[in-house]
Amino acid sequence: MGDLETESIIKSDSDAVIFDDIVNVAGKDTQMVLIANGIKLINLKDKISKKEEANIGRFLEWRDVISASKDPKSTGKKTLWILNYIHHGSKSILHHRCLKVHDNNGNSDRLITAIQEQCSKVVGRPKKLFVLINPIGGAGRGRHIYQKAAESLFKLASVETHVVVTEKSKHALEIGETHDFSHYDGIVIVGGDGLYQEFLQGLTIQTQKKSGINYDDPNAELSKLNIPIGIIPAGTGNGATGLVNGVNHAETAVLNIIRGEQHRGQIFIVHSGSEFLCVSALIFSYGMFSDMIKRTEELRWMKRARYPYALIGMLFKKRRLFQAELQYRLKLEDEDARERNGQGEQQKSEWITHKNETKNYNCIYTVPCELVDAGDHNILDPFGSHVMLVVGSGCSHVAIFKSFMDLSLGKKRNSTSSNLEFIDRVTDFRIKVLRDEQGGSERISGARARKIALEHLVDIDGEVIHLKSLDMTVRMQPSFTLLYGIKKINSFVQV
Numbered sequence: 001m002g003d004l005e006t007e008s009i010i011k012s013d014s015d016a017v018i019f020d021d022i023v024n025v026a027g028k029d030t031q032m033v034l035i036a037n038g039i040k041l042i043n044l045k046d047k048i049s050k051k052e053e054a055n056i057g058r059f060l061e062w063r064d065v066i067s068a069s070k071d072p073k074s075t076g077k078k079t080l081w082i083l084n085y086i087h088h089g090s091k092s093i094l095h096h097r098c099l100k101v102h103d104n105n106g107n108s109d110r111l112i113t114a115i116q117e118q119c120s121k122v123v124g125r126p127k128k129l130f131v132l133i134n135p136i137g138g139a140g141r142g143r144h145i146y147q148k149a150a151e152s153l154f155k156l157a158s159v160e161t162h163v164v165v166t167e168k169s170k171h172a173l174e175i176g177e178t179h180d181f182s183h184y185d186g187i188v189i190v191g192g193d194g195l196y197q198e199f200l201q202g203l204t205i206q207t208q209k210k211s212g213i214n215y216d217d218p219n220a221e222l223s224k225l226n227i228p229i230g231i232i233p234a235g236t237g238n239g240a241t242g243l244v245n246g247v248n249h250a251e252t253a254v255l256n257i258i259r260g261e262q263h264r265g266q267i268f269i270v271h272s273g274s275e276f277l278c279v280s281a282l283i284f285s286y287g288m289f290s291d292m293i294k295r296t297e298e299l300r301w302m303k304r305a306r307y308p309y310a311l312i313g314m315l316f317k318k319r320r321l322f323q324a325e326l327q328y329r330l331k332l333e334d335e336d337a338r339e340r341n342g343q344g345e346q347q348k349s350e351w352i353t354h355k356n357e358t359k360n361y362n363c364i365y366t367v368p369c370e371l372v373d374a375g376d377h378n379i380l381d382p383f384g385s386h387v388m389l390v391v392g393s394g395c396s397h398v399a400i401f402k403s404f405m406d407l408s409l410g411k412k413r414n415s416t417s418s419n420l421e422f423i424d425r426v427t428d429f430r431i432k433v434l435r436d437e438q439g440g441s442e443r444i445s446g447a448r449a450r451k452i453a454l455e456h457l458v459d460i461d462g463e464v465i466h467l468k469s470l471d472m473t474v475r476m477q478p479s480f481t482l483l484y485g486i487k488k489i490n491s492f493v494q495v
C-alpha cells in the first residue's frame with residue numbers, strides 16, 4: 001500500500017486511533033499506531049533500509065495480522081514481544097513473518113491485548129476448524145504437510161482444530177455426508193483434487209437432504225453450501241487449491257484460511273439419466289480425457305510415472321469417436337449487469353442444439369470457471385457464473401490437449417479449427433450418447449467391449465466415474481460453494 005493511501009487512512013475521521021506508542025523495531029524507534037483498519041508503522045528516524053521497509057511494511061491490514069504475543073524468552077529491561085503477520089509476496093504467494101518489537105514505555109501488555117482484540121474481530125477469520133487429511137494422497141505426505149505448514153500457524157492465530165485422518169477410500173464422501181459441521185466456522189481439506197471432490201459431494205448431499213430437496217431431479221433448485229472450505233495441497237493433482245489461492249502452495253493456503261477472506265464458487269452438478277451422479281469442481285470431460293484417466297488407473301503400479309506415460313500414449317493413439325447429441329444453454333449477455341446489481345437469479349437461453357452433421361465427437365470438456373479476458377492473457381475465475389465448453393468433433397488429441405493447457409495457463413487462443421470449438425457463456429449442457437446397436441447380446445469383440453466400457457466412463461476432477469445412463473445433464477451452479485481464498489478478478493471481498 002502506498003504512502004498517500006496510508007496517510008489518508010490515518011487522517012480519516014472514521015479511523016480513530018486505538019493505540020499510539022513508540023516502540024523499538026530492529027533497533028530503531030518506531031511509532032506504532034493501531035487504527036480501525038490496521039497497524040501503521042512509522043520509522044521516526046526514517047533511516048530504515050529498503051529491505052526492512054519491505055519486511056516491516058508501512059501499513060498492515062488487520063486481516064494480515066496473525067497475532068501478538070510476548071516472547072517467552074524475553075529477559076532484560078525492555079520486554080520483547082512478537083508481531084506475527086502475513087507478507088504478500090509475488091504471484092499471490094503468502095508468507096508468515098515475525099516482527100520483533102522491544103517495549104520502550106512499558107505498554108507492551110496493553111498493545112498486545114489491543115492487537116489480539118482486533119485480530120479476533122477480523123470478519124471471516126475462523127476460530128474453530130474441522131480438518132480432514134488424506135494420509136495417502138500425493139506422495140503420502142498429507143500428515144507431514146499439515147504438521148509443517150498448518151499446525152503452528154493455526155495455533156498462532158488461536159484457531160482451534162479438530163483433525164480427522166481418512167481411513168479408507170471414499171471416507172471423505174461419508175464424512176461430508178454424515179458429519180455435523182454446525183459447531184465449526186470452516187472446513188480444511190488436506191489432500192488433492194480427488195479428496196476435495198469427494199468431500200464436496202458428501203457435503204452437497206447432506207445439505208440437500210437437510211433442506212428436503214430431491215437432488216435426483218436435474219431441475220431442482222439446490223441449497224447452497226454455507227460453511228467455508230479451505231484446501232491445503234497434498235495430492236498429485238492440486239488444481240482446486242491453485243484456482244482459489246492463485247498458487248499451489250501449502251503455506252499460502254493456510255494463511256488464506258487465517259485471513260478469512262471468503263468467496264462463492266461455481267461448480268457443476270452432473271446427472272446421469274434421472275439420477276444425481278456427482279458434483280464437479282475442477283473438470284468435466286467426456287471422451288479423450290476420460291479414456292486417458294482410465295488408462296492411468298490401469299497403470300497404477302507405475303506410481304506417479306503413470307501420468308506422463310498415459311498422456312504420451314494417448315496423444316499418439318487413434319482417436320475414439322463417439323456419436324452424440326450435444327445441447328447447451330447460454331447465460332444471456334444482458335445478465336451480467338443484472339447480476340452485478342444483485343437482481344435475482346440469472347436468466348438463461350433456451351437449449352441450443354450443437355450443429356454437427358455426423359454427430360461424431362472425440363472429446364467434450366469444460367472446467368467450472370469463467371474465462372475472463374485480462375488483456376494479453378486470460379484468467380480462469382472459479383468465482384464466476386458461466387463456463388467455456390470445448391468441443392472436439394474429430395480433431396487431433398494433440399489439439400485437445402493443447403487447448404486444455406492454454407486454458408489452464410491463461411494463454412489466448414490463436415487458432416481456430418472447425419472440429420475444435422470453444423463455446424463461451426455456457427451454463428448447462430446435455431450429452432446424449434447414441435449407441436449403435438450392432439452386436440446386441442451376441443458375442444462381441446474385445447475391442448468393441450472396451451469401446452462400450454469407455455463409453456460408460458466420464459472424467460470428473462481427474463477421476464473416472466461409471467455412468468449407468470449415457471444421457472448426461474451438467475448444470476452449472478453459480479455461487480454454490482463458499483471458499484477461503486482470493487479473488488483475482490477484482491478486489492471485492494464477500495464475507
Ligand SMILES: Nc1ncnc2c1ncn2[C@@H]1O[C@H](COP(=O)(O)OP(=O)(O)OP(=O)(O)O)[C@@H](O)[C@H]1O
Nearest residue numbers: 137138166167168169170191192194195235236237
Ligand atoms: N485412507 C485412505 N485409504 C485409501 N484411499 C484413500 C484414503 N483416503 C482417501 N483415499 C482416496 O484417495 C483419493 C483422493 O486422493 P487425493 O486427491 O487426496 O490425492 P491424489 O494423490 O491426487 O489422488 P489420486 O492421484 O489417487 O487421484 C480418493 O480416491 C480417496 O477415496
